[in-house]
Amino acid sequence: MEFNSLAEFIAMGRHGLYVWLSYGLTALIVTYNVMQPALHRRRLLKEQAQRLRREKRNAPSA
Amino acid sequence: MSLVIATVKRDFILAARNPGEWANPLMFFLMVAALFPLAVDPDPTFLSKIAGGVIWVAALLATLLSLDSLYRADVEDGSLEQCLASGESMYAMVLGKALVHWCISGLPLTLVSPLLGLMLHLPDEAYIAMVLSLAVGTPILSLLGSVGAALTASLSSGGLLLTLLILPLYIPVLIFAASAVYHAGIGMAYNGQIAMLGAMLALAIALTPFAAAAALKLNLSR
Amino acid sequence: MWQWLKQLYHRMGSPKWFYEITERWIPWLAIVAGVTAVVGLVLGLLYAPADYQQGDSFRIIYIHVPAAILAQSAYMMMAVAGAVYLIWRMKMAAWVAKVIAPIGASFCLIALLTGAIWGKPTWGTWWVWDARLTSMLMLLFLYFGVMAIQQAMESEDGSYKAAAILALVGVVNIPIIKYSVEWWNTLHQPATLTLTEKPSMHPDMLWPLLIMLVSTYVLFALLVILRTRNEILWHERKRSWVKKMMES
Numbered sequence: 001m002e003f004n005s006l007a008e009f010i011a012m013g014r015h016g017l018y019v020w021l022s023y024g025l026t027a028l029i030v031t032y033n034v035m036q037p038a039l040h041r042r043r044l045l046k047e048q049a050q051r052l053r054r055e056k057r058n059a060p061s062a
Numbered sequence: 063m064s065l066v067i068a069t070v071k072r073d074f075i076l077a078a079r080n081p082g083e084w085a086n087p088l089m090f091f092l093m094v095a096a097l098f099p100l101a102v103d104p105d106p107t108f109l110s111k112i113a114g115g116v117i118w119v120a121a122l123l124a125t126l127l128s129l130d131s132l133y134r135a136d137v138e139d140g141s142l143e144q145c146l147a148s149g150e151s152m153y154a155m156v157l158g159k160a161l162v163h164w165c166i167s168g169l170p171l172t173l174v175s176p177l178l179g180l181m182l183h184l185p186d187e188a189y190i191a192m193v194l195s196l197a198v199g200t201p202i203l204s205l206l207g208s209v210g211a212a213l214t215a216s217l218s219s220g221g222l223l224l225t226l227l228i229l230p231l232y233i234p235v236l237i238f239a240a241s242a243v244y245h246a247g248i249g250m251a252y253n254g255q256i257a258m259l260g261a262m263l264a265l266a267i268a269l270t271p272f273a274a275a276a277a278l279k280l281n282l283s284r
Numbered sequence: 285m286w287q288w289l290k291q292l293y294h295r296m297g298s299p300k301w302f303y304e305i306t307e308r309w310i311p312w313l314a315i316v317a318g319v320t321a322v323v324g325l326v327l328g329l330l331y332a333p334a335d336y337q338q339g340d341s342f343r344i345i346y347i348h349v350p351a352a353i354l355a356q357s358a359y360m361m362m363a364v365a366g367a368v369y370l371i372w373r374m375k376m377a378a379w380v381a382k383v384i385a386p387i388g389a390s391f392c393l394i395a396l397l398t399g400a401i402w403g404k405p406t407w408g409t410w411w412v413w414d415a416r417l418t419s420m421l422m423l424l425f426l427y428f429g430v431m432a433i434q435q436a437m438e439s440e441d442g443s444y445k446a447a448a449i450l451a452l453v454g455v456v457n458i459p460i461i462k463y464s465v466e467w468w469n470t471l472h473q474p475a476t477l478t479l480t481e482k483p484s485m486h487p488d489m490l491w492p493l494l495i496m497l498v499s500t501y502v503l504f505a506l507l508v509i510l511r512t513r514n515e516i517l518w519h520e521r522k523r524s525w526v527k528k529m530m531e532s
Contacts, residue, residue, distance in 0.1 A: 009329075015340045030394075214433075234464035280442050
């Protein structure tokens with residue numbers, strides 16, 4: 001272990017700002033990239049369900 | 063082959079009848095270069111240091127400006143479709159169009175560049191390097207640009223998009239050409255840079271017509 | 285071997301097969317990506333010794349370098365997938381190429397941002413025209429170009445083909461751009477401290493980097509699969525297998 005305390009770990013030998021800024025921004029971009037397909041998928045499934053219901057409703061009358 | 067020659071001939075006649083096609087990029091070239099002393103510093107020692115880079119950036123932008131219309135008219139009036147249907151080599155066709163484009167954009171730029179050199183206090187030793195680098199470098203710009211022009215030919219507002227697509231591909235040309243001019247200005251050898259430009263030109267002649275021909279076909283497939 | 289590859293290729297061409305097989309892969313990929321990321325980050329942030337020149341700011345390497353390597357190889361993969369579509373008209377390849385562009389651009393952005401932040405303690409400014417940073421910037425521009433043309437084309441087929449052609453032209457250009465930028469850089473600022481070049485890295489520093497590299501690639505595979513599945517869901521929405529899957 002390179003660091004003796006949590007405070008020292010966060011300080012990163014005076015470079016804390018730069019290290020944590022880098023990791024924070026990376027986390028942000030990765031999170032967006034993970035969330036985007038999940039949200040998109042949910043929207044697609046919802047639309048698909050609507051379409052199927054509509055088709056079922058229209059089928060007997062047609 | 064006769065069709066390619068005919069197209070080249072037709073394009074030259076069109077350019078001669080419509081002077082704006084070759085005169086506008088030229089005027090743009092002069093104006094952009096005139097902006098730098100106004101915006102930055104008219105001091106001759108400073109200008110002589112950046113002259114090569116400024117002239118090259120201006121030449122690059124002027125070329126981009128004139129690329130937009132390279133294939134648009136041909137796509138719209140159906141002559142490209144005719145050409146494809148005729149079974150002529152698209153490779154030769156694209157090469158011919160790029161040659162015409164260079165003759166009405168790159169070549170005039172190369173010829174008037176000494177004038178800009180005077181205005182920007184280009185060092186005396188750098189004139190030959192500048193003309194040489196423009197003569198070898200601008201055909202690469204026309205060839206690479208013809209790929210972008212072919213990709214965006216059927217889009218109504220392709221001009222800005224074309225710039226986005228092509229600019230990153232121009233970086234190596236800009237680096238080597240501007241450095242050739244700069245090195246000539248401080249009395250160093252610049253044949254290495256010119257040789258690199260020559261190699262890039264050879265590569266561009268060999269490869270870009272394939273990409274441009276493929277891109278042209280996809281404009282017609284709809 | 286050849287036969288097996290051919291069979292795999294034909295199966296990959298089937299959206300249904302891809303959708304069903306990746307259903308099973310996703311949890312495993314997520315676990316591998318997560319575990320390697322945790323292990324790599326703990327080793328890198330807590331156990332790797334500080335750099336003798338840069339101190340603790342060198343710990344940015346564990347995201348900067350994997351992101352930079354991935355961004356470059358993602359562009360290659362996008363071009364290969366695009367070429368497969370151009371030559372064999374395989375729809376799956378076009379969708380994969382399409383979804384790689386934004387993911388690759390994201391990793392390129394990560395590499396640029398972390399590189400710039402890393403530059404502040406190392407060089408004293410946020411941005412230095414360093415060879416690697418500059419060529420990453422050019423790569424980001426190339427990604428932007430591909431994404432711009434994908435959106436501009438009206439027909440779907442046209443957008444796939446145009447993006448593929450542009451990506452292939454870009455792939456030929458990337459080595460030339462890299463070489464010219466490096467050459468230009470040595471000309472203008474000889475022998476400054478480069479961020480990552482080391483005569484030899486201490487194994488305690490190197491191992492976390494390799495683990496993070498694996499983690500980044502697995503994460504990339506996961507992201508590509510997730511987005512490709514959405515493309516499949518959209519394009520195959522009128523096919524019976526999607527409808528059947530929805531009803532069950």
